[in-house]
Each structure stands twice: as C-alpha cells, then as structure tokens.
Amino acid sequence: MKQKNGFKMLDTGVTYVLLIAVAFIFFFPCLWIILASLSKSGSIYSFDGFFPRSYSLATFKKLFTDTTMYNYPKWFLNTLMVATGSCILGTFLTILTAYTMSRFEFKARKPMMKITMVLGMFPSFMGMTAVYLLMTQFGLINHLWGLILIYAAGAPMGYLTQKGFFDTIPKAIDEAAKIDGATNLQIFTKINLPLAKPMIVYTALTSFTWPWSDFILPKLLLKEKNLYTVAVGLMSLDETEFARFAAGSVFIALPIVVLYFCLVRNMVNGIAAGAVKG
Amino acid sequence: MKQTVQTFMKTATVPVKMSLLLMGAGHFRYGSISKGLLYLFVELSMIYYLVQRGFNDIRGFFTLGTQRADAWAGIEGDNSVVMMLMGIFAFIVIAVFAFFYVQNIKGAYAMQKRAENNLPQKTLRQDLADLLDQKFYVLVLALPLIGVCVFNVLPIIFMILIAFTNYGGNIVPPELVDWVGVDNFRKLMVLSKFGPTFLKILGWNLLWALLSTTINYFAGLGLALLLNKECVKGKAIWRAFPILAYAIPGFITLLAFKFMFSYGGPINQMIISNGGTPFGFLGIDAKWSARLIGLLVNCWISVPSIMLLATGHLSNRDMSLYEAAKIDGAGRFAQFRKLTVPFMLFATMPVLLGQFIGNFNNFGIFYFLRGGMYMDGYFLASDTDLLINWLYNLSIDNNYYCIGAAISLVIFLITSVISLTVYVKSPSYREEDTFQ
Numbered sequence: 001m002k003q004k005n006g007f008k009m010l011d012t013g014v015t016y017v018l019l020i021a022v023a024f025i026f027f028f029p030c031l032w033i034i035l036a037s038l039s040k041s042g043s044i045y046s047f048d049g050f051f052p053r054s055y056s057l058a059t060f061k062k063l064f065t066d067t068t069m070y071n072y073p074k075w076f077l078n079t080l081m082v083a084t085g086s087c088i089l090g091t092f093l094t095i096l097t098a099y100t101m102s103r104f105e106f107k108a109r110k111p112m113m114k115i116t117m118v119l120g121m122f123p124s125f126m127g128m129t130a131v132y133l134l135m136t137q138f139g140l141i142n143h144l145w146g147l148i149l150i151y152a153a154g155a156p157m158g159y160l161t162q163k164g165f166f167d168t169i170p171k172a173i174d175e176a177a178k179i180d181g182a183t184n185l186q187i188f189t190k191i192n193l194p195l196a197k198p199m200i201v202y203t204a205l206t207s208f209t210w211p212w213s214d215f216i217l218p219k220l221l222l223k224e225k226n227l228y229t230v231a232v233g234l235m236s237l238d239e240t241e242f243a244r245f246a247a248g249s250v251f252i253a254l255p256i257v258v259l260y261f262c263l264v265r266n267m268v269n270g271i272a273a274g275a276v277k278g
Numbered sequence: 279m280k281q282t283v284q285t286f287m288k289t290a291t292v293p294v295k296m297s298l299l300l301m302g303a304g305h306f307r308y309g310s311i312s313k314g315l316l317y318l319f320v321e322l323s324m325i326y327y328l329v330q331r332g333f334n335d336i337r338g339f340f341t342l343g344t345q346r347a348d349a350w351a352g353i354e355g356d357n358s359v360v361m362m363l364m365g366i367f368a369f370i371v372i373a374v375f376a377f378f379y380v381q382n383i384k385g386a387y388a389m390q391k392r393a394e395n396n397l398p399q400k401t402l403r404q405d406l407a408d409l410l411d412q413k414f415y416v417l418v419l420a421l422p423l424i425g426v427c428v429f430n431v432l433p434i435i436f437m438i439l440i441a442f443t444n445y446g447g448n449i450v451p452p453e454l455v456d457w458v459g460v461d462n463f464r465k466l467m468v469l470s471k472f473g474p475t476f477l478k479i480l481g482w483n484l485l486w487a488l489l490s491t492t493i494n495y496f497a498g499l500g501l502a503l504l505l506n507k508e509c510v511k512g513k514a515i516w517r518a519f520p521i522l523a524y525a526i527p528g529f530i531t532l533l534a535f536k537f538m539f540s541y542g543g544p545i546n547q548m549i550i551s552n553g554g555t556p557f558g559f560l561g562i563d564a565k566w567s568a569r570l571i572g573l574l575v576n577c578w579i580s581v582p583s584i585m586l587l588a589t590g591h592l593s594n595r596d597m598s599l600y601e602a603a604k605i606d607g608a609g610r611f612a613q614f615r616k617l618t619v620p621f622m623l624f625a626t627m628p629v630l631l632g633q634f635i636g637n638f639n640n641f642g643i644f645y646f647l648r649g650g651m652y653m654d655g656y657f658l659a660s661d662t663d664l665l666i667n668w669l670y671n672l673s674i675d676n677n678y679y680c681i682g683a684a685i686s687l688v689i690f691l692i693t694s695v696i697s698l699t700v701y702v703k704s705p706s707y708r709e710e711d712t713f714q
Contacts, residue, residue, distance in 0.1 A: 012509040019516050022501060025578070026519040030526070032544070033534050044537060050544040097422045104415040119430060121694045123639055123666055126686035127433025129440075129673055133359060134433065153425030184414035213527030216641070220674065231529050235646075239542050249530040260525035261518075264586075 037246035044242035052243075059243040063251070070241070072248055074226055075233040078144060079252070082229060083212040085148035090155030090207035095200060098162030099188060103174070116157055125216055132220055142224055150221075151211050158206075165199040166192065205263055209256055290387060297386040301379065304386025308393050312402045317382045324375045332368050339365020342443070347452035358455035359445065366435055370427070437683045446679035462684035472681055475657040475668070480688075483664045486569075487638040490576050494637075495630060497577055498584025499622060503614075505585070506592055517589075524582035532646035535575045536560065539647075560648050565661045572643050572662060580633070591625045631700050635693050641666045650675075665689050 032050055037059055039052030046053065063072045101109065131150060132141075140146030169192060177187050193200075215231035222228055228236075230252050237245045287295075293307030302317030338361035347355025392399055409417045441462055445455045466476045501520065505513055523531070537543050539559040546556040560568045595618075603613050623630070644662045650671075651660040658676055659668045665685055673682025 008509075015504060015507055015509055018504055019510065022504070023516060023519040026523045026582075029531070029534055029538070029578075030522060032538070033530075044540075044544075045542050047544060047547065050548075093422045093425065096418045100415045100418045106415055116426075118694065119426075119434065121635070121690055121697060122434050123669065123686050123689045125641075125670070125674075126437050126683070126690075127430065129679055129682070130363070130433035130436040131429065133363060133436075134428070137360070137363070150429050153429040156422035156426055157430060183411040185410045188414070209527070213529055215529050231527070234533065235529070239537065239540060242537060245533065245537070249534070253526045253530055256527060257522060257525040260521065264521060 033246045033249055036243055037250045039243045039246075041243070043240040045239070047242075059247045060251075063244060063247045070233065070237065070244065071226060071228075072230075072233065072244075075228050075230045076252070078227060079212060079229040079231070082144050082147050082151070082218075083208050085144075086151035086155070086211045087204055087208040089148065089152035091200065091204045093152060093156045094159050094162055094203050094207065095193075095196065097156040098159040099166050099192060099196075101159060102163045102166035103171075103192075116159075120157060128216070128220060135221060141221055142227055144222075144227065146221055147211070147217060150217060151207070151214075155207050162196075162199055162203055165196065169195055201263065205259060209259075212252075212256065286387060291390055294383075294386045294390050297383050301382045304383075304389060308386070308389040308399060310389065310399060310402070313385070313405070317378070320375070320378050320382075324371075327371060331364075332371065335361070335364040335368040338362075339368070342456060343454045346454055355452050356454065357451045358453075359451055362439060362443075362455075363432075363436060366432060366439070370432070437686060440679055441683035441687050443680055446673070446677050446681065450677060450679075458680075462680050463688075465681065466684060466688070471657045474655075475659055476685070478656065478661075479659060479663060479665055479668055482569075482661070483638065486572075486640075486664060487634055490573055490580075490637045490640075491630070491634045493573060494577055494580045494584055494633065498581045499588050499618075501581060501585045502588035502592055503618070506589065517585075520582035520585055523578060524586070528579060528642055529646060531579055532575065532642055535571070535578075536647050539571055562651060562653065562660075568648055568662050572647060575647065576637070576640065576643050580637075584629075584633070587626065587629060588622065591622060594625070595621060627700065631697055635697060638664070638693060639666045639689065640664060641670065645670070 035051055035055075036044075036047070038055045038057065039047070040054040040056045040058060041052070067073060101113065135141050135146050135150075138146070140149070173191055174187050177191055182190070211229075213231060215229075215235060218229040218232045219235075222232065225233075230248065234245055234248050234252075237248075291304075291307070294304040296303035297305075297317075300318070301321040302314035305311075305314030305317060338356070341361075342358040343356025343361055345353060345356045347353060389399055442457060442459060443455050444458045444461070449455055465472050467473060504510070505516055510516065539545060541556055541558055541561070545559070550556055557567075558564050559571055599617055600613060603617060608616070641664070644660075644664060644667055648660060648662055652658055652671075653660045656663075658671045658678075663671070666689065669682050669685045669689070672678040672685070
C-alpha cells in the first residue's frame with residue numbers, strides 16, 4: 001500500500017513537470033514576442049539573448065505615427081475592411097448554402113456535394129494564376145473589393161460543418177410549421193435561423209479570421225504598399241525592424257486571441273467537423 | 279429517355295414542337311405571354327452572343343490564336359490565354375442556354391398537358407411565388423453557385439487545361455500558346471530540368487506528411503490524456519496555454535520562429551555568448567536541421583487543435599472497458615495501446631485524413647521559414663520545399679505556368695486517391711443522415 005502511494009506521488013510529480021514543460025513551450029515564444037514589442041531599440045541584434053536590454057512603449061507609438069516607410073495603421077484598416085466584408089458576405093452565403101443542402105431534396109444535391117468534395121482536393125492556390133488573370137480582366141487588381149469578392153465567393157465551399165449542424169435540427173419542426181401554412185422562406189428565417197445562432201457565430205468567426213491572417217491572395221492581388229494587409233506588411237519587415245514586427249503582431253493577434261478564448265467551445269465543434277488550420 | 283422522346287414526338291402539339299426551334303412558341307399558344315417573351319428573349323440574346331463573339335471564342339479555344347502580334351506592322355495579335363478563358367466562358371454560356379432550352383420544351387409540354395386536362399395554367403407570378411416556397415433552393419443556391427463557379431470552378435478548369443499547353447517560361451502573350459498534350463507530365467517524369475527535382479521533392483513531401491501527421495497526432499493525444507488525468511488541478515488554466523498558441527494567426531508564429539532561429543536571432547546569440555560559433559539553422563546548407571525545425575514548429579501550431587478535439591472525444595469513452603481491463607491486469611500502456619488508440623483512431627479518422635492532406639499541402643511552414651531559397655541540384659526549389667511550395671515558386675514567382683499546373687494535377691491525384699480510399703470507407707460518409 002505504501003509503495004502504491006509512493007508511486008502515485010511520483011506519477012503526480014511527473015505529470016506536473018510535464019505540464020509545466022508544455023506550458024513553457026507554448027507560452028515562451030508568446031512572451032518573447034510581447035517583451036520584444038516593448039523593447040526600446042528596434043533591432044534584434046541589440047537584444048541580450050532572448051530579451052531586450054531596456055523597455056519602453058516607444059515601439060507601439062512608432063508603429064502608429066512613423067508611417068512613411070511602413071504604414072501600419074493603413075494596413076490595419078485594410079485588413080479590418082477585407083476581413084469584415086468577407087465575414088459578412090461569406091457567412092451569409094455559407095449559411096444559405098448549408099441550409100439548402102441540408103433541408104431540400106433535389107436532383108442536383110448529391111452530385112453537387114460530390115463535386116464540392118472533389119474541388120476541395122485541388123491545391124488551394126492552384127487556380128491563383130487564373131484568378132489573377134480574371135481579376136485583371138475585371139479590373140479588380142489593387143482593389144480591396146476584389147479580395148472580398150474572392151474570399152466571399154469561396155466561402156460556401158466549406159459548407160459541410162454548417163450542414164452537419166442543420167442536419168441535427170429536427171425536421172419535425174419544419175413540418176409542423178408547414179402544416180400551419182408557413183412558406184419555406186418563413187421556415188428558414190423564423191425557425192431555423194434563430195436556432196442556428198451558435199453556428200452563425202462560428203461561421204462568422206472562421207470567415208473573419210481567414211482573411212485576417214491570409215497572405216497569399218493579398219500578396220498576389222495588392223501590389224501597392226498602401227493597400228497591403230497586415231500579413232503582407234509584416235512579412236516585408238526584416239531583422240532590424242524586429243520590435244516593430246513584434247508590436248504589429250501583438251496588436252493584430254490580440255483581438256483574435258480574445259475572440260478564441262470567448263468562443264473556444266464553438267471552435268471545438270468546428271475542428272471536430274474536420275477544419276484544418278494552416 | 280428514348281421512350282419519353284418518342285411519346286413527346288407523338289403527342290406534342292405543333293406549337294409545342296415549334297418550341298424546339300423558336301423558344302417560347304408553346305408558351306404563347308397556351309396563353310403565357312410573359313414567359314414566352316422571356317424564353318424568346320433568351321434565345322435571341324443567345325444568337326446575338328454567338329454571332330457577336332461566341333463562335334469566335336469557341337474557335338479560339340481550339341486554335342489558341344493564329345495571329346502573332348507584330349508591333350512593326352501594327353498588328354494586334356491574338357492573346358492565347360484570354361482566348362482560352364473566353365472559350366471556357368463560351369462553353370459555360372452554352373451549357374446555361376441548354377438548360378433554359380430544355381426547360382422551355384418541358385414547360386411548353388407541361389402546359390399542353392394541363393390544357394388537355396382542363397387544368398388552370400400557372401402564371402409568371404405563381405412561378406415567382408414558387409421561388410419563395412417549393413423552389414426556395416433554386417433562389418437560395420443561385421448566388422453561391424455563381425460565385426463558386428466564377429472564382430473556383432472556372433480557375434480550376436482553366437488550370438487543368440493549362441497543364442496540357444506550353445503556356446509559361448518564354449511562351450507568354452504576345453507569343454502564341456499551343457496545345458501540347460501530355461508533354462508537361464512527361465517532363466516531370468523523365469530527365470529534364472524538372473524531373474529530378476520533382477522526384478526528390480515528392481519523396482520528401484510524402485515523408486513530411488507522414489511524419490508530421492503522426493507526430494502531431496500522438497503529441498496532441500498525449501497532451502489531452504495528460505490534461506485529462508485525475509491528479510491535475512486547474513485544468514482550465516493548463517489548457518489555456520495551448521489554446522493561446524492555437525489562437526495566434528499562423529503567419530505570426532511562423533515569422534517569429536524564423537526570427538528566433540535566424541543568424542542574428544536569440545538562439546545564435548546564446549550560442550555565441552557561450553563561446554560557440556553561430557549556426558544557420560535555416561541557412562542554405564542546413565538540410566536536416568531546417569527540416570527538423572519545420573516539423574517542430576508545425577507541431578507547435580497543430581498540436582493544440584488536435585488536443586482540443588481529442589479532449590472532446592476522450593470524454594465519450596466507455597470507461598467500463600477500462601475497469602474491466604484493469605481487473606484483467608492490463609497495465610497503463612496496454613490500456614493505451616489496446617483501448618485508447620483504437621477508439622481514438624476510429625473516432626477521429628476523418629480529421630486525421632484532413633490533417634494528412636493539410637500537411638501534405640502545408641504551404642506556410644517552409645514558405646515563411648525558408649522562403650524563396652533556390653538550391654543547386656533543385657530547379658527553383660530548396661531541399662525543404664514541398665510540392666506546393668515548388669508549385670508557387672514555379673507558377674507565381676517564375677511564370678512556369680504549364681509545369682505548375684501539371685504539378686497541381688499530380689498533387690490533386692495523390693490527395694484524392696488517398697482521401698477517396700479512406701473517406702468512402704469511413705462511417706461518417708456512409709451514414710450521412712444518421713441524425714435526421
């Protein structure tokens with residue numbers, strides 16, 4: 001019995017050592033970036049190992065005032081506009097698609113589901129060259145609207161998670177409403193939409209964070225420095241501007257981190273349905 | 279099908295048959311003037327489109343241009359790429375028209391039947407009202423469908439076709455592009471400047487996908503089990519650290535790690551202050567250290583999501599099985615191997631598959647850690663690049679569009695074969711309607 005107790009103590013000890021190690025591994029890089037954003041000098045070469053020699057808030061101030069070379073406030077507004085625009089449009093289209101695919105029986109349903117599955121297997125930016133050519137034809141290069149259009153148009157492709165959710169809402173409710181004389185439009189807006197609130201939140205969150213942190217499309221379609229999104233802008237910073245990079249990162253990561261912590265439960269359902277972060 | 283056509287030919291009245299030539303004729307006969315006018319308008323605009331540019335676009339699709347631009351002679355040549363794009367567009371227009379054409383005949387025939395049975399005809403207004411009710415899905419799906427077709431399907435079709443041309447390199451407009459059949463795929467397979475690079479990268483890509491998926495999966499599962507232990511107090515706090523890592527946008531993490539391992543970065547500074555020489559972890563000679571760092575960084579990014587997922591599934595386990603195993607004298611490792619792993623593999627199969635595909639096409643990792651490096655022995659790539667990075671280097675940075683498109687098709691082939699074999703067998707696909 002005594003031996004067993006000792007083993008249990010040892011087990012608990014090892015568990016906590018491991019937990020502390022894991023916490024350190026995940027937290028240390030974040031701490032490093034946060035501290036770097038508070039450093040007085042900007043270059044990574046002036047650091048003492050991992051940490052800056054002296055601290056101040058000057059970098060944050062510089063980030064928003066010194067805009068001749070790196071116009072961070074403008075980048076931030078661009079990102080905000082693109083992300084908000086594609087969030088609203090994308091969520092709208094995705095929810096509509098998912099709902100129809102879940103509730104209506106029509107001839108093209110199964111083929112459409114299969115086609116979207118096949119389309120999803122093409123490498124994500126395989127069509128980039130073609131998209132670029134299309135955008136030149138439409139005259140949408142160097143326009144934030146072009147980006148929003150592409151993100152929103154692509155959003156319904158990921159309707160499967162949302163469809164799975166609508167599948168779980170019992171159809172009996174719909175049928176009851178139909179007997180009471182509701183049209184399909186009314187059934188959607190008055191019954192299913194309110195029930196799907198958690199899913200709408202999840203959809204909005206994912207379709208907001210995707211443009212928020214994407215870099216391939218903006219890099220391809222936005223050639224002017226003033227139109228950069230934050231992701232593209234931060235990529236153009238080198239080691240001598242490390243503190244600026246860190247400050248910019250902290251500022252853009254913060255809203256997302258807060259959102260994630262608030263909505264972590266919704267996120268889990270999303271991952272369970274097979275979303276991959278990349 | 280044949281039967282329907284035969285009965286149609288026998289029973290349809292003349293105006294309905296006229297609809298075959300003059301769309302809307304049947305509708306006029308049975309009193310639906312507005313719908314008839316609409317169909318007539320569709321037909322007229324189709325003819326207008328075909329005469330105006332449709333025929334030329336389709337011919338252009340096959341020839342891809344015959345007139346080279348000549349600035350001296352003032353000849354504005356054919357732009358092969360735009361011609362191809364417009365050709366695809368013409369085919370789409372024809373397909374849409376065919377849909378309306380069939381609808382027109384079906385509609386006219388249905389009206390004839392209604393008239394013969396003395397049923398009232400549907401008016402345009404009723405049809406519109408139907409869009410909000412019976413045919414709600416048509417109304418709703420129209421917008422997403424157009425978007426997906428223009429920005430997903432059209433580009434993909436375009437790139438598939440590009441894989442069979444010689445577009446790219448020196449051959450970009452104003453030069454004329456030609457169809458070359460499977461030449462590009464042959465170039466990837468045999469000894470040319472592309473072949474050896476392709477095989478080397480493909481090998482590493484498969485190894486990477488396998489290694490990173492396995493490591494991430496078991497690390498995530500292990501972490502979930504660790505957090506799930508009874509002796510752990512304050513689970514929410516411990517869990518917050520991985521979630522923090524999960525919430526940070528990927529490109530920030532990757533850029534931060536790049537700075538961390540760079541020549542002037544903190545790790546090298548520590549090496550120097552301890553009297554060592556700085557080491558280029560991600561430098562041009564650092565094959566395996568860069569690959570290892572890639573694996574670890576990918577782990578840092580992906581483990582939290584797998585942990586969250588595994589936590590959810592772990593609580594669904596049937597604990598009585600574990601009790602029984604304990605009574606039978608199974609050790610903890612035996613329980614893990616015989617109970618936990620099989621259960622989790624079963625429950626998370628689709629996600630595991632998604633992870634594998636995601637890792638196979640993981641563009642970000644090496645793009646940020648070592649982006650834009652070209653090495654000897656590789657054609658426009660480095661020894662850590664995956665196929666998707668090479669595809670980017672070739673088609674977006676260096677204009678080798680046709681080879682890039684061919685590589686996309688190879689990637690598609692590999693991923694789709696793997697996923698179809700696994701996916702079709704998985705219960706979540708076969709029992710799609712379980713919850714309804």
